[in-house]
Amino acid sequence: MANQENLPLYDKIWIKRKFQRAIDILILLLLFSLLSFRLFSIINNTFTIPWLLAFSCESWFTFTWIVILNAKWCPAVTKTHPNRLLQHRVQELPRVDLFVTTADHVLEPPIITFNTVLSLLALDYPANKLACYVSDDACSVFTFYGLVEAAKFAKFWVPFCKKYNIQVRAPFRYFSQVTKSEEGSSEFKQEWLQMKDMYDNLSRRVEDVTRNSLSLKFEGEFAVFLNTEKRNHPSIVKVISENKDDLPDGLPHLIYVSREKKPNYEHNYKAGAMNVLTRVSGLMTNAPFMLNVDCDMVVSNPKIIQHAVCILMDSKKGKDVAFVQCFQQFYDGIKDDPFGNQWVAAFEYIIRGMGGLQGPYYGGTNTFHRRNAIYGLDPHENHYGKKGKLSEKASIKQFGSSNEFVKSVTHAFEGSDYSTSNGISPSSFIDSAIQVSDCEYENGTSWGNQMGWLYGSISEDVPTGLNMHRKGWRSECCTPDQTAFTGCAPGGLLTTMVQQKRWASGLTVVFFGKHSPVMGILFGIRAMDSFDSFCDLHYTYITRVSIKRAIIKKETPGSIASGDNADAGRFTFDESPAFMVGTTVLLVQLTALVVKIVGLDLEASSGNGCGLGELMGSVYLVVCYWPFLKGLFARGKYGIPLSTIFKSALLSLIFVHFSRIGVIS
Numbered sequence: 001m002a003n004q005e006n007l008p009l010y011d012k013i014w015i016k017r018k019f020q021r022a023i024d025i026l027i028l029l030l031l032f033s034l035l036s037f038r039l040f041s042i043i044n045n046t047f048t049i050p051w052l053l054a055f056s057c058e059s060w061f062t063f064t065w066i067v068i069l070n071a072k073w074c075p076a077v078t079k080t081h082p083n084r085l086l087q088h089r090v091q092e093l094p095r096v097d098l099f100v101t102t103a104d105h106v107l108e109p110p111i112i113t114f115n116t117v118l119s120l121l122a123l124d125y126p127a128n129k130l131a132c133y134v135s136d137d138a139c140s141v142f143t144f145y146g147l148v149e150a151a152k153f154a155k156f157w158v159p160f161c162k163k164y165n166i167q168v169r170a171p172f173r174y175f176s177q178v179t180k181s182e183e184g185s186s187e188f189k190q191e192w193l194q195m196k197d198m199y200d201n202l203s204r205r206v207e208d209v210t211r212n213s214l215s216l217k218f219e220g221e222f223a224v225f226l227n228t229e230k231r232n233h234p235s236i237v238k239v240i241s242e243n244k245d246d247l248p249d250g251l252p253h254l255i256y257v258s259r260e261k262k263p264n265y266e267h268n269y270k271a272g273a274m275n276v277l278t279r280v281s282g283l284m285t286n287a288p289f290m291l292n293v294d295c296d297m298v299v300s301n302p303k304i305i306q307h308a309v310c311i312l313m314d315s316k317k318g319k320d321v322a323f324v325q326c327f328q329q330f331y332d333g334i335k336d337d338p339f340g341n342q343w344v345a346a347f348e349y350i351i352r353g354m355g356g357l358q359g360p361y362y363g364g365t366n367t368f369h370r371r372n373a374i375y376g377l378d379p380h381e382n383h384y385g386k387k388g389k390l391s392e393k394a395s396i397k398q399f400g401s402s403n404e405f406v407k408s409v410t411h412a413f414e415g416s417d418y419s420t421s422n423g424i425s426p427s428s429f430i431d432s433a434i435q436v437s438d439c440e441y442e443n444g445t446s447w448g449n450q451m452g453w454l455y456g457s458i459s460e461d462v463p464t465g466l467n468m469h470r471k472g473w474r475s476e477c478c479t480p481d482q483t484a485f486t487g488c489a490p491g492g493l494l495t496t497m498v499q500q501k502r503w504a505s506g507l508t509v510v511f512f513g514k515h516s517p518v519m520g521i522l523f524g525i526r527a528m529d530s531f532d533s534f535c536d537l538h539y540t541y542i543t544r545v546s547i548k549r550a551i552i553k554k555e556t557p558g559s560i561a562s563g564d565n566a567d568a569g570r571f572t573f574d575e576s577p578a579f580m581v582g583t584t585v586l587l588v589q590l591t592a593l594v595v596k597i598v599g600l601d602l603e604a605s606s607g608n609g610c611g612l613g614e615l616m617g618s619v620y621l622v623v624c625y626w627p628f629l630k631g632l633f634a635r636g637k638y639g640i641p642l643s644t645i646f647k648s649a650l651l652s653l654i655f656v657h658f659s660r661i662g663v664i665s
């Protein structure tokens, strides 16, 4: 019998998809024939600008398709074995620091954030190995208040979840799924009612306080928030709760961090926040691994850390893994989502495909990182130690001027656990934590530049992940049967537009920036999206096939609407001109179909008319615009406003009129 100790903690299984390959090749052939058609057409025609644009865009699409094929064609899944981890290595289970970022208490209400935090505090993992750090870029007293209250509730909620092995540990998700305590022992029913009551109380209190700031007194621990402004305030670091006795079945530490902000100081968005959390946690708990989640993600598989740790701790394959990426999955998404916000195809094909190569890209959330990789080591240095010890001067230059922090980096490099087990608790590091959260701390250091989360783009995840792969690190997907994290996908057109626009502009910066993937195409699949959007825009413009996607990337709406939870699963409309385009396209297609069916097809006899191909094209487009078709007949916010329908009808009439004149003449 094999020695259990030597069994791998995870296996990688390559999967074959022959049918998919056949389809992929077919598409490639079609793309090639389109290109040759263009090339031959130039022989008979004059060279025009639209021809050039069409040809360049189609060449780009062909090129990206080839790159995508490369990524898709050796998909792999990882299979983790947490039981092996637990049977033999309980003593050695590593610490994991948990990071949550929030930046706006209006768009990201405290209730959402503290639910994320509660789902993390309730993870199935020894509580004394976990610490949860929340970065608040809004410096919001409401978020802080919510966390303080949530920590009190956690004392009851976490034991309840563990006792009854509840799987969904974010209370708002749990209570929306289990709305009655009908099943289980009478003891369970009683405790369920208590929990529900406490949770309802908690959310009501936090909501009341958020709505009416007067009821909150700026005393005691809240005093520091008096006179702070979102973009102008000193660093605030507060240990909300502490597992002082180092109990595995206690609660993880909970720490609130709001880094210093000053006008005229670049704060570097989420990347800046992540680097501050990295330093504060380095001082306080210094876990070798760090999990980062956005405040709108919740854990839906309480054993996820065990799975991820299997990958990171595997003695053979795990050594050169810098990060483990869990997929983003969504609750309450739109059924048959017209925007593709749930990324189903992307995960299933592209990301799994990359899993068989150097690994998936870093998605920005739901990711476990290796601290030493974030600190800039490459896999070789991590394994064999850094060549020659860094002099004190060099370390300060690289990591900043906190001696305490530099000391913690040395410990991290040596792989030694030095903090709480020696009886030193997080609260003894408050002063140094405040120091490393200051605006000026990073001046002249390597933070955001060669190491940590990289600056220069609002899509910090792309350059940060690329940089890891460039250094030779691998990454792995972690997809246990039970979904690891769930979040809320944008539901409406507006939220989608804002997100896509931000991604496109962020990615464009990456594409042309310092860490540009142009040098390493294979690493750059995601950043290529930026160029895609550029080509999409021009291409849709020339062909007028689907102006919808072009519009999504053109518009610049003012604010992020995050509150479309109420509309979960439904497509909503308003008076925005953005909807006019889709409605017009739909009406034109419908008119074409009616004309064909009723037999008003004047030009058919001239041999110039519409055949089966065009008919199928129109039907296909109508299917693509299904949500709009439903919108034509629905009323209220789920229906297209009458004024929009009227304007679109006018536009399509004009369009149809001129097309017919064009054809007849």
Ligand SMILES: O=c1ccn([C@@H]2O[C@H](COP(=O)(O)OP(=O)(O)O[C@H]3O[C@H](CO)[C@@H](O)[C@H](O)[C@H]3O)[C@@H](O)[C@H]2O)c(=O)[nH]1
Residues within 6 Å of the ligand: 101, 102, 103, 104, 108, 135, 137, 268, 269, 270, 273, 293, 294, 295, 296, 363, 364, 365, 458, 459, 460, 461, 462, 499, 502, 506
């Ligand atoms: O100055 C900032 C801006 C944002 N955030 C936080 O960063 C996260 C992501 O920001 P969000 O505005 O929600 O962006 P999304 O487009 O929803 O996020 C996706 O895209 C981002 C950029 O590519 C990634 O960082 C995210 O992880 C990924 O989920 C949220 O928790 C924010 O609170 C900050 O902490 N500080």
Ligand SMILES: [Mn+2]
Residues within 6 Å of the ligand: 294, 296
């Ligand atoms: Mn988000």
